[in-house]
Amino acid sequence: MAGTSAVPDALRALIDALLDGDHAAALAETRRLRQAGLPAETIVTAGLETAMSRLDDKCTVESFNLLEIMLVGRAVSAVVRELYPEGLPRDDRRGTLVVATLEGDVHDLGKNIVKMVLIGKGYRVVDLGRDCPIDTLVAATAREGARGVLISGLISTIVPQVRRVRTALRAHGLDAVWVVAGGAALKQFAAAELDVDYVAENAFDGARYIERRLEGEVP
Ligand code: B12
CATH class of the missing domain: 3.40.50.280 (Cobalamin-binding domain)
Known part of the structure; x- marks a missing residue:
């Protein structure tokens, strides 16, 4: 997964919103990034994946913070739906x-x-x-x-x-x-x-x- 050094500055606010489990803020930040021209691929690989990799120590066999992880998961899902809305034409x-x-x-x-x-x-x-x-x-x-x-x-x-x-x-x-x-x-x-x-x-x-x-x- 992407390490801290690989994260573009533009994605820091999104990563913070995701890690706070604040899906409204994460959505607003995603829309802002898309409008600024950032590709969905970058938002997923450098944004979502980085945020989730930082949850590592909260989701191990020894320690497990379900509520926190689920809130972050909900925010990630909201961002994915925003980036890839359902109902797209499919061939x-x-x-x-x-x-x-x-x-x-x-x-x-x-x-x-x-x-x-x-x-x-x-x-x-x-x-x-x-x-x-x-x-x-x-x-x-x-x-x-x-x-x-x-x-x-x-x-x-x-x-x-x-x-x-x-x-x-x-x-x-x-x-x-x-x-x-x-x-x-x-x-x-x-x-x-x-x-x-x-x-x-x-x-x-x-x-x-x-x-x-x-x-x-x-x-
Ligand atoms: C969120 C999370 C959870 C959530 C899952 C919520 C959900 N709906 O998915 C919950 C809280 C339920 C959970 C539970 C558990 N978890 Co957990 N979890 C995580 C965490 C923090 C993030 C995973 C994640 O969503 N990543 C973000 C996504 C976007 O990344 P990704 O899945 O890699 O997907 C990307 C690519 O890999 C790729 N991709 C993924 N799949 C595929 C498939 C194909 C075909 C392709 C082309 C691409 C592709 O596409 C994505 C975008 O590019 C990881 C830590 C980590 N660093 O991965 C631990 C982690 C996976 N969990 C772990 C553990 C131990 C558990 C539990 C056993 C904890 C427990 N004590 O019960 C349980 C497992 C229960 C079970 N039987 O499955 C360990 C696994 C260790 C291991 N090697 O086996 C990890 C690695 C944490 C750790 N460091 O120990 N977990």
């Missing part, structure tokens, strides 16, 4: 993608960003939510005719499940479906270690990979 010809956080992992802020970014780029995205069993993931992939499966993972305990996804897809004849992983717990691994096609650094890196994949630049 189903670009293909269908399935996105989920696997069973045992309830983190979904990153997954929601990935979904909105991809919808904004014109993909049809089927969101299976968080805490999703692999069987549900495979069934939805087949039912929806998805070309790719996107998995978000924030806790390390989820890694063995991620490694089972491709085998489960193949067992149902879905050999051509590619798998992309992302999120703090998964991006520490190489794609081969997780048995996935690609591990994304952030939502935009993932979207660029998908674009290259669909355009045939990646075999």
Whole structure:
């Protein structure tokens, strides 16, 4: 995640508002930044991700401040909806993608960003939510005719499940479906270690990979 030194000055007020859990102030600051011409991508990667990474010590196995984290989470969600409003035109010809956080992992802020970014780029995205069993993931992939499966993972305990996804897809004849992983717990691994096609650094890196994949630049 972005460290303090990488944060542009322009984003400090937004990060402070997010960390205060003040979603009205965060929204106002987001609108101001957009009007000033700051790209949504920068607001997400240098603003939202930085704010959340500063919550690290309030959300560990040893110490856990639920109320504070949830308030920040609510502010992050409000900013994401502002940046990527629902109801955007979508072009189903670009293909269908399935996105989920696997069973045992309830983190979904990153997954929601990935979904909105991809919808904004014109993909049809089927969101299976968080805490999703692999069987549900495979069934939805087949039912929806998805070309790719996107998995978000924030806790390390989820890694063995991620490694089972491709085998489960193949067992149902879905050999051509590619798998992309992302999120703090998964991006520490190489794609081969997780048995996935690609591990994304952030939502935009993932979207660029998908674009290259669909355009045939990646075999
Ligand atoms: C917010 C938060 C929570 C919230 C989640 C709210 C929600 N609705 O999501 C709550 C309070 C519920 C929570 C609970 C817990 N949490 Co927590 N949480 C966090 C925290 C502070 C921020 C995570 C976050 O939202 N980041 C912001 C988003 C925007 O970033 P992101 O997910 O990485 O997503 C970006 C990219 O990675 C990418 N991306 C993400 N997924 C994908 C997928 C694809 C396909 C692609 C292309 C891209 C992509 O797109 C996004 C934008 O670029 C992290 C700390 C951290 N530094 O990550 C701990 C953290 C993840 N939590 C942790 C822990 C331990 C827990 C608990 C076990 C605590 C407890 N004692 O119960 C529980 C887990 C419960 C469970 N079974 O899942 C640990 C995990 C440690 C580990 N390695 O396993 C962390 C790392 C904190 C720490 N330092 O210890 N948590």
